[in-house]
Amino acid sequence: MSIATQIIDRHGGADHGHKSYLEDGSGLRSWIFTLDHKRIGIMYLASAMAAFLLGGLLAMIIRIELLTPGPTIISADRYNQAFTLHGAIMIFLFIIPVIPAALGNFFLPLQLGAKDVAFPRLNLASYWIYVIGAIFAVVSMVMGSVDTGWTFYTPYSVDSNTAVIPMVTGAFILGFSSIFTGVNFVVTIHKMRPAGMGWFSMPLFLWALYATSIVQILATPVLGITLLLLAVERLVGIGIFDPLMGGDPVLFQHFFWFYSHPAVYIMILPAMGIISEVIACFSRKNIFGYRFVALSSIGIAVIGFLVWGHHMFVSGQSELAGTIFSALTFLVAIPSAIKVFNWIATMYRGSIELKTPMIYALMFLFLFSIGGLTGVYLGALALNVHVHDTYFVVAHFHYVIVGGTVIAFIGGLHYWWPKMSGRMYPERLAQVVALMIFVGFNWTFFPQFILGTQGMPRRYYNYLPEFAPLHQFSSAGAFVMGAGFGLMIAYFIWSWLRGPRAPQNPWGATTLEWTTSSPPIMHNFHKTPMVSGGAYHYSVHPSEATVRR
Amino acid sequence: MDAAAGPFLPSQASTLAPAVDAVHYFVLGISIFFFLLIVGLMLTFVIRYRRRRAEATTPDLTHNHALEIFWSVTPLLILAAIFTMGFNAYMAGRVAPDGALEVYVTGRQWSWSFSYPREGIVSPGELVVPVGRPVKLVMASEDVIHSFFVPAFRVKQDVLPNRYTTLWFEATMEGEFVIFCTEYCGTSHSDMIGTVIVKSEEEYRAWVESGGVGDISQLSMAEYGALLFRQNACNACHAVDGTRLVGPPLNGIFGHRQPLTGGDAVTVDEEYLRESIVNPNAKVVDGYSASMPAFPHLKPEQVGALIEYIKSLEQ
Amino acid sequence: MSQPLATISGRPAPPLAHHFESMKQQHDSAVLGMWVFLLTEILLFSGLFVGYAVYRALHPEVFQAASQLLDWRMGMLNTFVLLTSSLTMALAVRAAQLGRHRQLALLLASTLALAGVFLVVKYFEYSHKLHRGIAPGFWFSPHGAEAAGLADLPYARNFFSIYFVMTALHGIHVLIGMAAIGWLLARARRQDFGGEYYYPVECVGLYWHLVDLVWIYLFPLLYLID
Numbered sequence A: 001m002s003i004a005t006q007i008i009d010r011h012g013g014a015d016h017g018h019k020s021y022l023e024d025g026s027g028l029r030s031w032i033f034t035l036d037h038k039r040i041g042i043m044y045l046a047s048a049m050a051a052f053l054l055g056g057l058l059a060m061i062i063r064i065e066l067l068t069p070g071p072t073i074i075s076a077d078r079y080n081q082a083f084t085l086h087g088a089i090m091i092f093l094f095i096i097p098v099i100p101a102a103l104g105n106f107f108l109p110l111q112l113g114a115k116d117v118a119f120p121r122l123n124l125a126s127y128w129i130y131v132i133g134a135i136f137a138v139v140s141m142v143m144g145s146v147d148t149g150w151t152f153y154t155p156y157s158v159d160s161n162t163a164v165i166p167m168v169t170g171a172f173i174l175g176f177s178s179i180f181t182g183v184n185f186v187v188t189i190h191k192m193r194p195a196g197m198g199w200f201s202m203p204l205f206l207w208a209l210y211a212t213s214i215v216q217i218l219a220t221p222v223l224g225i226t227l228l229l230l231a232v233e234r235l236v237g238i239g240i241f242d243p244l245m246g247g248d249p250v251l252f253q254h255f256f257w258f259y260s261h262p263a264v265y266i267m268i269l270p271a272m273g274i275i276s277e278v279i280a281c282f283s284r285k286n287i288f289g290y291r292f293v294a295l296s297s298i299g300i301a302v303i304g305f306l307v308w309g310h311h312m313f314v315s316g317q318s319e320l321a322g323t324i325f326s327a328l329t330f331l332v333a334i335p336s337a338i339k340v341f342n343w344i345a346t347m348y349r350g351s352i353e354l355k356t357p358m359i360y361a362l363m364f365l366f367l368f369s370i371g372g373l374t375g376v377y378l379g380a381l382a383l384n385v386h387v388h389d390t391y392f393v394v395a396h397f398h399y400v401i402v403g404g405t406v407i408a409f410i411g412g413l414h415y416w417w418p419k420m421s422g423r424m425y426p427e428r429l430a431q432v433v434a435l436m437i438f439v440g441f442n443w444t445f446f447p448q449f450i451l452g453t454q455g456m457p458r459r460y461y462n463y464l465p466e467f468a469p470l471h472q473f474s475s476a477g478a479f480v481m482g483a484g485f486g487l488m489i490a491y492f493i494w495s496w497l498r499g500p501r502a503p504q505n506p507w508g509a510t511t512l513e514w515t516t517s518s519p520p521i522m523h524n525f526h527k528t529p530m531v532s533g534g535a536y537h538y539s540v541h542p543s544e545a546t547v548r549r
Numbered sequence B: 001m002d003a004a005a006g007p008f009l010p011s012q013a014s015t016l017a018p019a020v021d022a023v024h025y026f027v028l029g030i031s032i033f034f035f036l037l038i039v040g041l042m043l044t045f046v047i048r049y050r051r052r053r054a055e056a057t058t059p060d061l062t063h064n065h066a067l068e069i070f071w072s073v074t075p076l077l078i079l080a081a082i083f084t085m086g087f088n089a090y091m092a093g094r095v096a097p098d099g100a101l102e103v104y105v106t107g108r109q110w111s112w113s114f115s116y117p118r119e120g121i122v123s124p125g126e127l128v129v130p131v132g133r134p135v136k137l138v139m140a141s142e143d144v145i146h147s148f149f150v151p152a153f154r155v156k157q158d159v160l161p162n163r164y165t166t167l168w169f170e171a172t173m174e175g176e177f178v179i180f181c182t183e184y185c186g187t188s189h190s191d192m193i194g195t196v197i198v199k200s201e202e203e204y205r206a207w208v209e210s211g212g213v214g215d216i217s218q219l220s221m222a223e224y225g226a227l228l229f230r231q232n233a234c235n236a237c238h239a240v241d242g243t244r245l246v247g248p249p250l251n252g253i254f255g256h257r258q259p260l261t262g263g264d265a266v267t268v269d270e271e272y273l274r275e276s277i278v279n280p281n282a283k284v285v286d287g288y289s290a291s292m293p294a295f296p297h298l299k300p301e302q303v304g305a306l307i308e309y310i311k312s313l314e315q
Numbered sequence C: 001m002s003q004p005l006a007t008i009s010g011r012p013a014p015p016l017a018h019h020f021e022s023m024k025q026q027h028d029s030a031v032l033g034m035w036v037f038l039l040t041e042i043l044l045f046s047g048l049f050v051g052y053a054v055y056r057a058l059h060p061e062v063f064q065a066a067s068q069l070l071d072w073r074m075g076m077l078n079t080f081v082l083l084t085s086s087l088t089m090a091l092a093v094r095a096a097q098l099g100r101h102r103q104l105a106l107l108l109a110s111t112l113a114l115a116g117v118f119l120v121v122k123y124f125e126y127s128h129k130l131h132r133g134i135a136p137g138f139w140f141s142p143h144g145a146e147a148a149g150l151a152d153l154p155y156a157r158n159f160f161s162i163y164f165v166m167t168a169l170h171g172i173h174v175l176i177g178m179a180a181i182g183w184l185l186a187r188a189r190r191q192d193f194g195g196e197y198y199y200p201v202e203c204v205g206l207y208w209h210l211v212d213l214v215w216i217y218l219f220p221l222l223y224l225i226d
């Protein structure tokens, strides 16, 4: 079937109206030119997972190199390139797009009961722009990898004789992809909610995506102009960031973190949305404090714009600035705390079933609490001075990013997998793997908090011998975690090809995506779903509840 | 060196350290409390309310404003307390007391150097200070951004190429403490390590009197060379065990033929070594870049000591 | 985002895309999308404006002195040209809505022509400076009578670097706008617009007003420092 007929055909012809989106059209062209949000979501998913494997491979190289002080398997320059690429690939190619652009793309229209996002072509463009950006990043690896750290601090990034420009161009292009996704989601949520679905009856995942999109739209252009100026600085020497030309290198840091702090909320907000869905579903209970959970997403998005300076407490910014940024940093922790407490309250008097998605949600609560509380630790001025740029920071952000976002993403992937693929994953194996990842993760990163408070700086190829035992311990854990991820990918591939067929609604969930077939048909719903009341219908009036108290 | 003297935090070797550590334990305690609270409630609910019957129903508990306010305001108050403690300890570390000993610090890829303006001393790699006296560092970089970090003192400050930044501390303990560079600055960032040597007031005065050399009368020329080799951070770029770093390894080169870029070769003798140190880019070893800085402040006898040290290194 | 009409295969499709309920919903979505996109454009430029503000605050006298070398008459002329083009564009949107095909084509063509005039004036300004060695970054080596004082003005290079980056980025936006208007013109001649369907013209119009607006800020900030 040609693309053109897909667009023209408003209601789907009788012959193909009931095929699933996976069977509706085959061959390469039907994928690479598809305007269907579900197929675009799947393409994003596959690409982001490829980036995760590449980034993970680099992480393993890092951990092997750190088994001994001094050279182990690679040279200092190679090591510096390894962590730079690890960070840049994981951030720009994996974690930023993975939840919004893969799961979000797939489920935003489904949860709205809509046929597609508002701008399907823009959606497709966003995917291919992502691919072009990724190609630049990979080309930069071939052309003598970047060694600046993912933060590209000037003046080092102006002096470095590695392929900074291709990498920066790649990140610039990826920014457009991110912006287009954000624009698309905002308009879709504003204009395509079905009659009967008010703002406060949307599923919380949509609130999370909405808040994320706002951050993407407002922050990403600033990264764009920053990287553009960096590239021009290298090419022409305009003297904005380069002190040799009269520029100010610290200005670069302000610009960079003005994007990159909000970017950490681009990573965590959609993850929090998934957690809200999963906890409600597997506790079979309506979410507690719906409005607080929904509005705290907006709170995080807004306050998140005002705290970038907490990455720069020792950069030479004034004491006054440091003090204000520290205070605001503490403020941004409040909405996260509100969410955590409401999730716990949702479990109270629920009927809790420990299926894999729920296990990941519990892991999220455990790991994100540690990550968030150590963020608070980092926000305290005097403590930040001691642990800034040490492994404490490395541990903090792996706890929030891997322990928070990646874990929530994997939980969401298990939750929605039956809908996306039409097949079930192996439940028992998945639970064992979840345990492996959990143990391996803590094993890898918990020791790094101790390394950090002892004073072990980050981005260190060589280190003092007294740090060796903890580093070795950490590396061992990385293998357990890596093996866990490897097994998970293997069973997902198996399930996609051979897994048992999934029913329409395996978890008894009440949001709209579960009212269509698994996998959904091309235009999502056989007939436009009717909406009334809130998104969650798990609970009954307290007097009728039969769960054992 | 005792970067990791404590099980968790390094030893407290400055007047600032106790205040910082107090904040540390305060935040740690609060974190453990909230962590246990959350995980405890979570596990309790998972066990207590596990699904027993497939068709079990649950009560619709939608919200409770009192609760929401309680769990927003309580953390807010606690966070305000943490902020205040962190702020106070931080400000104490920012404003140097009057009359502090001033030392200029220069960071470059990849070594530290310390100049004592009143004493007229330049000390590469080693910051020598008296115990119990405030010291103020005025810092700048010759190239990219570095960061001066002494874990045992709980102080850290970025060192910038286009302006001075300052930092102060007062050591409370004699001994040697490691200085790390904690802003990524290229290839040998992790080898940009220096030492703070805290001496008693008398020893410090003796050191100043000796022109910052300390007592070298006991040392052989090669031993003195080894000291200079470390002080000048030659070891940031040269291994002495045959490993290739930024520069070539220096063990066992004496007397050997060394291939140069451009196809020539030289036999390594005293004069070649002298030239390599004083005017490093005159002859560049094959396979390396001409990235070694000159060391103009080295006196002839110090160059001699370095040469003797290099000669003493076995293959 | 604003062109879901022609399909990828190039065939014209009916104006209402399959996933919208009504023309109004489609129109409103496109216009909202454009507004949101313009927000990102504003933030893109605001990065540069912040850079400008920082260096002007640091070296006010340099900015004042260097600014004298920009020809405010040329800048004024361009301001006038762009403002007029905004007017023709606004009228074009109206014409599209009313389905006046000939008038629409004429107005779009004049907008395009005015944009061209803007670029020609810019070209003369640029080449005038480059000939005197007033170029961004490494190439900055002022010579000749007019530029004589600049060589001794320590941060003059930074001022002109900022000038070139800002106006070049703006110029690129003008070019993109011209491409979009050209595309509208082609479609206007096919008589695509009218009635409920004119949001492509409206969206490009919004974009064009933004390009104009950015210039309205650039002009006094760069040319008129006293």
Ligand code: HEA
Binding pocket: A151, A264, A265, A267, A268, A310, A311, A329, A330, A332, A333, A334, A336, A337, A340, A368, A369, A371, A372, A373, A374, A375, A376, A378, A379, A380, A384, A387, A388, A389, A393, A396, A397, A400, A401, A404, A405, B034, B035, B038, B075, B078, B079
């Ligand atoms: C997903 C990404 C993510 C998230 C969500 C966060 C969340 C937070 N981060 Fe983190 N952070 C990063 C990713 C993230 N961070 C990265 C990548 C870096 C380093 C970048 C680099 O340098 O390379 C970094 C670095 C970083 C620094 C700078 C460190 C340094 O370099 O010196 C600071 C300092 O303030 C900080 C603070 C915080 C705070 C206060 C939060 C808060 O939002 C956390 C809020 C959550 C909670 C508080 C936990 C849940 C609540 C409870 C358990 C209830 C009880 C709570 C209280 C009583 C407070 N982060």
Ligand code: HEA
Binding pocket: A052, A053, A055, A056, A057, A059, A060, A062, A063, A083, A084, A086, A087, A088, A090, A091, A094, A095, A148, A149, A150, A151, A394, A398, A401, A402, A406, A444, A458, A459, A460, A461, A478, A479, A481, A482, A483, A485, A486, A487
């Ligand atoms: C999304 C973000 C993300 C993710 C998911 C990760 C995942 C991991 N990270 Fe990463 N990390 C960053 C973002 C991320 N990191 C950033 C931003 C930095 C800072 C960079 C900088 O300083 O510039 C950093 C820095 C960083 C460092 C510090 C380097 C230094 O400062 O010198 C270390 C060290 O341990 C590390 C380790 C790991 C490990 C072990 C994982 C693991 O979780 C990875 C596990 C995944 C796999 C292993 C792949 C999948 C599995 C297979 C392919 C099966 C085969 C596997 C085996 C055979 C084992 N990371």
Ligand code: CUA
Binding pocket: B107, B108, B109, B110, B145, B146, B147, B181, B182, B183, B184, B185, B186, B189, B190, B192
């Ligand atoms: Cu100097 Cu890192």
Ligand SMILES: [Cu+2]
Binding pocket: A260, A261, A264, A307, A308, A310, A311
């Ligand atoms: Cu941050």
